Amino acid sequence: MSDESDSVDGRKARGNKRRAEIIDATLAIVTRDGAAGVTHRTVAKQAGVATSLSTYYFATLDDLLVAALSSVADVYTARIRQIIDGTGDKLRGLAELIAESAGPGRERALAERELSTLAARRPALAPIARRWRENVAELAATLTDDPEAIAALVAASDGLCTAILIDNAPSDPDYVHRILARALDAHAGRTGPRR
């Protein structure tokens, strides 16, 4: 009863590894061909396993998409939490995170958006897709108490990501930071810096 869920090299561990490999393969497919390209066959081929193995771990395609979106969301959640718990400028950290969507993080951000859009139609995906916005809101809540300022920052963050991903908008962190600061510090009567 000592090793319940994480025996170092049991069958469970091997199974979890396979599971993770299949999820990674799914994200690779979403990145390359879009969510529409995700099938048990394409995923299995990408992962280098038999088609049946994908159905063994994920009975339905929805299960697979939910797991994939969860995986992406987890990464972003960890990044934002790192910013929140860190000592640096939180708004600047968010700006840099958003600006990454134009560079190395572009593919992952695109996959996240693709899966999020899918969430509008698949209830199982909705709560996971909500996490990104909730995370940004939580970060914003450490900078202001004004609910509208929080909503404005969330909207600005999302819109900036869209602009960068779809419109190839400029992604200079300083530029992004200024737009975000604008949403946060409107002429609501207050002038001094927060926190």
Place this chain on the structure above:
Amino acid sequence: MSDESDSVDGRKARGNKRRAEIIDATLAIVTRDGAAGVTHRTVAKQAGVATSLSTYYFATLDDLLVAALSSVADVYTARIRQIIDGTGDKLRGLAELIAESAGPGRERALAERELSTLAARRPALAPIARRWRENVAELAATLTDDPEAIAALVAASDGLCTAILIDNAPSDPDYVHRILARALDAHAGRTGPRR
């Protein structure tokens, strides 16, 4: 040589009408089942015509999706132009347009977002998907000269639409208007109202 492209009841007219019907059917499918549900067969069934007719007017599925996105974009372009050319409060008009995404315009807005996301991967769709943002930017340009304020307003508009569509955020026009005004009128030193 009098009636070149718009003879009142010629074969061309009938063809254009059929073409429009198929596009409408496509939008209905995107609204109901998402872009992934668009096939020549489903569209033809929705339109009440033979499957082959869809392929007759739109040789490939991409052609059909491009036409559908164009159709949606045209509607929004006309609405925004109406606001720009009108005499009312432009920012308020935009806020009301965005707030519509929660009500009667939800399906159309969802279809537009779905097709826009698709645009990230299909070059033919990209310039059309860009139109919505360009239209908002044009509206913003009538309210301010600050490029960053314009970018902020565009981002806020897009983010608010996402919040309403994906997150079921509140869609009170007054609320939307305040968020938009916040993005536009930041603490750039100016205080008075515009225009």
Place this chain on the structure above:
DNA sequence: GTACAACTTGTACTATCGTACAAGTTGTAC
């Protein structure tokens, strides 16, 4: 009315999908 092009349909071919299922392999417990 006759011819032609535009329009419309039904049918069929090939490919791929989700899924099921029986069989084989492997690691662990006793």
Place this chain on the structure above:
DNA sequence: GTACAACTTGTACGATAGTACAAGTTGTAC
């Protein structure tokens, strides 16, 4: 070593996809 559960594979079935194509219908020009 023996049994069992987890893992992995190959194969196959029914459904549906894009597409092609020959045939039929209709409106317009002469």
